Amino acid sequence: MGEVFLIEPSKNYREEFISMIRDYEKHEDEEYFNLYKEALEDFDKYVDKLLNNSKGIGLPKDRVASSTYWLVNKNSDVLGVIRIRHELNSEFLRNIIGHIGYDISPSNRRKGYGETILRLGLEKVKEMNISNVLVTCKSDNHASSKVIEKNNGVFECEIVDSESNNIYRKYWINMNSLEVKIKKYYESYDEDSRLIKDKSHSIEFITTTKYLDRYISKGDKVLEVGAGTGKYSFYFAENGCDVTALELSEKHVEIMKNKLNDNIFNMEAVQGNALDLSRFEDEIYDSILCLGPMYHLTKEEDRTKCIKECLRVLKPGGFIAIAYISKFAHFTDMVKRNKDDINDRGLQSIVKTGVESNDPNSCFYFSTYDDIEKLMNDNEVQKTLHIATDGISDMLRDSVNDFTNEEFNLWMQYHLDTCENPNLIGYSKHCLYIGRKN
Structure with missing residues (x-):
């Protein structure tokens, strides 16, 4: 299309x-x-x-x-x-x-x-x-039902039209729901180039794959939940893994499918929600990559539900990787971009709540080292590593991007030498937790 x-x-x-x-x-x-x-x-x-x-x-x-x-x-x-x-x-x-x-x-x-x-x-x-949209279809029109459900329609009931005797299914779509906000955000954001657009942005991908390579091997069955446009999914598919990439945004799923048309990988791209992995059987994956959902799940119960669903489909002893955005790094980054933001009460609320309170269209959640450690401990995950995936590189973006290749390699060496230090992880914009299911 x-x-x-x-x-x-x-x-x-x-x-x-x-x-x-x-x-x-x-x-x-x-x-x-x-x-x-x-x-x-x-x-x-x-x-x-x-x-x-x-x-x-x-x-x-x-x-x-x-x-x-x-x-x-x-x-x-x-x-x-x-x-x-x-x-x-x-x-x-x-x-x-x-x-x-x-x-x-x-x-x-x-x-x-x-x-x-x-x-x-x-x-x-x-x-x-x-704010609340009613969409209906005839009960036997299964194609329309699927279309409405893919657009976040929540089924209410079936009702009979007294004139025609046709049965209609009623769906409601909440235009202010988190799912709608996330999809809308990515409609206008170029996620496909985020990890490769410059030296500074590439550090997150280089670091993440370097560490994940320790635990994911050729032939492993991998599920990426919240795959974006598939940067990590394609990486592991190219390295011989059997990959399923599940993504909320239809735009991103289409991008992945178009790329798959040009390549022969043992990989499938499907549309779905991180809170509902019911299409997958229990304990069938060697590794789970959850590298996007924690950026957006603003409710604690949703974050817990996401982790539980990931662990359900993960084999005992399998590895789970969780990426998140640090609230402290984000706060300082926003003030660096515009010093007047220090007066922004919505931004100030991020440190307390993890959510920017004055933006009704916000669909991001910002976490901390301790929050993620507690979340995974509560779900009985055995910690393997907890690292800073881009360190302070985002704050020093202009300098990092001006490095020669030799200078960039020196910076990468410094970053990799320090990214496991728990005293420094809080200043990293993006962080990664890797654990093992008991």
Whole structure:
């Protein structure tokens, strides 16, 4: 699936939209052909009607404002349509129809566009300040159910439409949930180049792999939970491990799958949540890499649940690696970037709570050496190592990046000589705990 995006209805897309209508007609999909056929009679009038609907202009008293967007690709093909109702003013809307309706033209189904159009539509919903979104589908439409669930839909109940006797499944999507915030953050962040974009950033990857190589061997079965774009997963797959990379962000999963198309590795990339590893059987992995979830799990019970799930699928005697961000290093780094941040009460709260309190869109959690030690001790993990993976390099980023290769090697030697010293770990932006399951 190439790049796609949503646009407002436009008279410039006459041929492309009519082509979509003909696709419904060709496949004898009467429901959607009938929905769009008025565009065949007067396309310009149809587009004006949709644009007016989004502003609540000219609507009957029992209708609500509804914004329509078309899913298009780089070739300007119209692949599908999503409709977002601004409010739910009737029992019918609150039980059967919901806030969002969408469809993908028959020739473009089973290509991942359904999941994409809903994800992009939810970004529009957030702009409308709708905090809880109702999305429904017929109970026998299993594909739509999966699309909604992948977009964080939480099932409420099934309900029968008294007019049609159809059974509908009701899902709610909380636009303020942590999962939504995490996905939104990574939609605009280039995670794929984070560990390689300069000398300073590369230290974390160099250090982490150097230490993990002590415990992970060729042929091992490895699960990476919160794999990002797979930098570590691909590293161990290239070194002969059987790797499963589980990642929350659909964007990141697609990046990994595209890379796998160009390479032959014993590796699988799947979308999923670190709090639910139920797809995996007990005690089947030699090693678990949990190098991302602790960056984001702001609730203590979620951090505990994540560790317990990781340990459940780990073999007895297997190794678990947990990465986290130091709250102390983050605090000083933010003040270094902008000295006025020392007055920021939200930033000040990080030291006490691990969460930046004044940012409603924050999806990060900042921890400490002691917090992680306690978390792993409480779960009866036998500590092997606890190290600083980038040390003070992030604070000295400009200097480190200006090093010659010889100077950088000297810095790396200093870093590796000191990264196990517990007196220095707190100043490292990123840290790593490695332990063994009893």
